[in-house]
Amino acid sequence: MPTERITAAFDRAKADKRAVLVAYLMAGDPDLETSFQSLCALRDNGADIIELGAPFTDPMADGPAIQRAGLRALANHTKLTDVLALVARFRETDQTTPLIIMGYANPVHSMGYAKFAEAAHVAGVDGTIIVDLPPEEDAELRGEYAKYGLSVIRLATPTTHEARMKKVAEGASGFLYFVSVTGVTGAGSADPAAIAGNIEMAKRVSGLPVCVGFGVKTGAQAAEMAKVADGVVVGSAFVEHAEAAHESGDLARAPQGMGALAGELSKAIAGVAKP
Amino acid sequence: MDVRNTWDQWPDANGRFGEFGGRYVAETLMPLILELEAEYRRAKEDPAFKAEMDDLWTHYVGRPSPLYFAERLTEHFGGAKIYFKRDELNHTGAHKINNCLGQVLLARRMGKTRIIAETGAGQHGVATATICARFGLECVVFMGETDVERQKPNVFRMRLLGAKIVPVSSGTGTLKDAMNEALRDWVTNVDDTFYCIGTVAGPHPYPELVRDFQSIIGKEAREQILEREGRLPDVLMACIGGGSNAIGLFHPFLEDESVRMIGVEAAGHGIETGEHAAALNGGRPGILHGNRTYLLQTDDGQILDAHSISAGLDYPGIGPEHAFLRDSGRAQYLSTTDEEALAAFQLCTQLEGIIPALEPSHAIARVGEVAQELGKDGLIILNMCGRGDKDVFSVAKLLGVEM
Numbered sequence: 001m002p003t004e005r006i007t008a009a010f011d012r013a014k015a016d017k018r019a020v021l022v023a024y025l026m027a028g029d030p031d032l033e034t035s036f037q038s039l040c041a042l043r044d045n046g047a048d049i050i051e052l053g054a055p056f057t058d059p060m061a062d063g064p065a066i067q068r069a070g071l072r073a074l075a076n077h078t079k080l081t082d083v084l085a086l087v088a089r090f091r092e093t094d095q096t097t098p099l100i101i102m103g104y105a106n107p108v109h110s111m112g113y114a115k116f117a118e119a120a121h122v123a124g125v126d127g128t129i130i131v132d133l134p135p136e137e138d139a140e141l142r143g144e145y146a147k148y149g150l151s152v153i154r155l156a157t158p159t160t161h162e163a164r165m166k167k168v169a170e171g172a173s174g175f176l177y178f179v180s181v182t183g184v185t186g187a188g189s190a191d192p193a194a195i196a197g198n199i200e201m202a203k204r205v206s207g208l209p210v211c212v213g214f215g216v217k218t219g220a221q222a223a224e225m226a227k228v229a230d231g232v233v234v235g236s237a238f239v240e241h242a243e244a245a246h247e248s249g250d251l252a253r254a255p256q257g258m259g260a261l262a263g264e265l266s267k268a269i270a271g272v273a274k275p
Numbered sequence: 276m277d278v279r280n281t282w283d284q285w286p287d288a289n290g291r292f293g294e295f296g297g298r299y300v301a302e303t304l305m306p307l308i309l310e311l312e313a314e315y316r317r318a319k320e321d322p323a324f325k326a327e328m329d330d331l332w333t334h335y336v337g338r339p340s341p342l343y344f345a346e347r348l349t350e351h352f353g354g355a356k357i358y359f360k361r362d363e364l365n366h367t368g369a370h371k372i373n374n375c376l377g378q379v380l381l382a383r384r385m386g387k388t389r390i391i392a393e394t395g396a397g398q399h400g401v402a403t404a405t406i407c408a409r410f411g412l413e414c415v416v417f418m419g420e421t422d423v424e425r426q427k428p429n430v431f432r433m434r435l436l437g438a439k440i441v442p443v444s445s446g447t448g449t450l451k452d453a454m455n456e457a458l459r460d461w462v463t464n465v466d467d468t469f470y471c472i473g474t475v476a477g478p479h480p481y482p483e484l485v486r487d488f489q490s491i492i493g494k495e496a497r498e499q500i501l502e503r504e505g506r507l508p509d510v511l512m513a514c515i516g517g518g519s520n521a522i523g524l525f526h527p528f529l530e531d532e533s534v535r536m537i538g539v540e541a542a543g544h545g546i547e548t549g550e551h552a553a554a555l556n557g558g559r560p561g562i563l564h565g566n567r568t569y570l571l572q573t574d575d576g577q578i579l580d581a582h583s584i585s586a587g588l589d590y591p592g593i594g595p596e597h598a599f600l601r602d603s604g605r606a607q608y609l610s611t612t613d614e615e616a617l618a619a620f621q622l623c624t625q626l627e628g629i630i631p632a633l634e635p636s637h638a639i640a641r642v643g644e645v646a647q648e649l650g651k652d653g654l655i656i657l658n659m660c661g662r663g664d665k666d667v668f669s670v671a672k673l674l675g676v677e678m
Contacts, residue, residue: 058446061303110575132562136305157303
C-alpha cells in the first residue's frame with residue numbers, strides 16, 4: 001500500500017503532463033498543531049508529496065534554516081512518536097497524499113528498526129529518507145520495511161558517479177532524491193543545465209522517478225528544475241514560514257505562508273509541460 | 276561475541292568492529308570516504324609513505340617518546356611500578372600530532388589543498404595547523420564558540436600558525452557541533468578539501484587509520500618496556516575521550532593476553548548527576564558522526580551534551596573500537612570525576628615534576644588503586660598523552676588563584 005501511494009502521486013502528475021511538487025516541513029515546528037495545519041495547507045495548495053522532518057540534535061547535512069527548525073521542535077519536546085502521531089492524525093482524513101519521514105538515523109535506531117517500521121506502517125507513513133543511512137548501512141532497516149511495503153528513499157548527489165548510482169538504486173523504491181548541489185540544505189541552487197546529465201543517468205540506472213532538491217526556493221527555480229526532473233523538492237523556503245510564525249507569535253502565519261508558497265510553486269511547475 | 280583469533284582483523288571490510296563502527300554518512304560523502312580508504316590501502320603498501328612518515332616522526336615530532344619510570348609516584352602508592360609513556364614531549368605537546376602528520380601526508384597524496392579539522396581543547400587544531408604550516412596547506416579549524424572562549428591561548432597559537440578559526444554557534448556550540456560544522460563544510464567543498472578527524476571516531480576508514488597512526492605509541496612502548504624490564508607490562512592505562520591515545524597504546528598489545536587494558540573516562544560531576552562525558556559507563560549504543568558506538572543520549576535518541584573539566588574529553592561519543600573492546604571484555608573502562616582529576620594533576624606535578632594535561636590526569640587518578648591491587652611485582656604503563664601548559668589558567672581558576 002504505502003509505495004503505491006507514492007507511485008500513484010507520480011502517475012497523477014504524469015497524466016497532467018507535469019512534475020510533482022514535494023514539500024518539506026519540520027514536525028513540531030513551532031508546535032504539532034501548527035504542523036498539522038501546515039500539512040493540510042500544503043496538500044490543499046498543490047503539494048503532491050510531503051516530507052515531514054523528524055528533529056535531531058545533530059543534523060549534519062542541514063543548513064541553518066532547518067537546523068533552527070529542528071531546535072524549535074526539540075525545544076517543544078517533539079519526539080519521534082509525536083511525528084508518527086501527526087502522520088496518523090493526517091491519515092484520518094487523507095488517504096492519498098504520500099507522507100515521507102525525513103531525518104537522521106539515531107532516533108530511529110533508538111526506537112529500534114523493527115518497532116519503528118511497524119509504528120510507521122500503522123501511522124500511515126509511506127517511506128523514509130534517513131540522511132545518514134547510505135545503502136551500506138540500511139539493510140537491517142530495509143528488511144523491516146519490506147514487511148510493510150515501506151519505501152526506502154535514497155539520496156544521490158553530484159558526487160554519485162554511475163557505478164555508485166547502481167549501489168544507490170539497489171533496494172531503493174518510491175523515488176530517488178537527487179541533491180542538486182554538494183552542500184547542506186538551503187544553500188545556493190544548482191544550474192539545472194549542469195545537473196541534467198546526472199539526473200538522466202539517475203533515471204536510467206534506477207528506473208525510478210527522480211526528484212531534485214536543495215537550494216530551490218522560488219517558482220522560477222522550481223520551473224527550471226521541473227524541466228529536467230520528475231519532481232521538485234522545496235524545504236528551507238517552507239520552513240522559513242514556520243520561523244516567521246514562531247517569531248511573530250502568530251502561528252497561523254505558518255500554514256498561510258506555506259500554503260501560499262505551495263500554490264506559487266505548484267503553479268510554476270504545472271506551467272512546464274512534461275512529455 | 277565472536278572475536279575469532281586475532282584482533283588485527285578489525286575493522287572488517289564494512290568498517291565494523293563487531294557491531295560498532297560503519298559508514299553512517301550522507302551520500303555526498305560516500306564516494307569521498309571510499310576513495311580515502313582506497314588511497315590509505317595504497318599508502319600502507321608504499322615504502323615511500325612510511326619513510327616520509329618515519330623521517331618526520333623522528334626529526335619533526337621528536338619520536339620515539341621516552342618511557343619514564345615514575346619512581347616517586349610509584350613509592351607514593353606503594354604498589355606496582357608505574358611507567359609513563361611520554362607523548363606529552365612530542366612537538367605541540369600531545370599525541371595528536373602522530374595522527375595529523377599521517378592524515379596530512381595522505382591528503383597530499385590525494386592532491387587535496389585545503390585541510391579542515393574540528394577541535395575541542397584546541398590540541399588537535401594546533402597539531403593540524405602545525406602540520407599545515409609545515410606543508411604550506413590551507414587550514415580551517417572548527418571550534419565550538421564556548422571552547423574558543425575557554426581556550427584562548429590555543430586559538431591564538433592556531434592563528435599564528437596561519438589557520439582560520441571558525442567559531443561554531445550552531446547546536447550547543449561544543450565539540451560535537453564543531454564536528455557537525457566540519458562535516459557540513461566537507462559536503463560543500465568535496466573537491467579540494469580533506470577532513471582531518473582528531474580521534475578514532477567518524478566513518479570508516481577514520482577509526483582504523485587514526486588508530487594505525489597512533490599505534491606508534493604502543494609499538495614503541497612495547498619495545499621499551501621489554502628492554503627496560505625484560506617483560507610485558509601487566510596493565511596499560513590511558514584516558515578516553517574519543518579514545519585515540521588509548522587505542523594507540525592498547526592496539527599493539529591486544530594479542531598479548533596477559534596484558535590488561537584500562538581506559539579511564541571523564542565522570543565530570545559524577546555519572547549519577549548526568550553531567551559527565553562517560554559514554555561507555557553512562558551511555559548506550561547509537562549512531563552519530565558516521566559510526567555506531569556508545570553515546571550519551573536521551574530515551575528518544577537525541578544526543579546529550581557531555582561535561583568534563585577537560586575540554587579534550589568533552590564529547591558524547593567514543594571510538595567504535597573501544598565500544599567493541601569493552602563489550603568483548605578485552606578492555607575495561609573506569610571513570611574519574613573532575614575533582615579527582617584535579618587532585619591527580621597536582622599530585623603528579625608535585626611528585627614527578629611533570630605537569631600533566633587534565634586529560635591524562637584522569638588516568639593518573641585511577642593508577643594508584645590499580646598499582647596497589649597488582650602489588651610491588653606489577654608493572655603499569657600509563658600514557659602521558661599531553662602536557663598541562665594549556666590547562667594552567669583553568670586550573671588556577673578552579674583552585675581560586677588570581678593570575
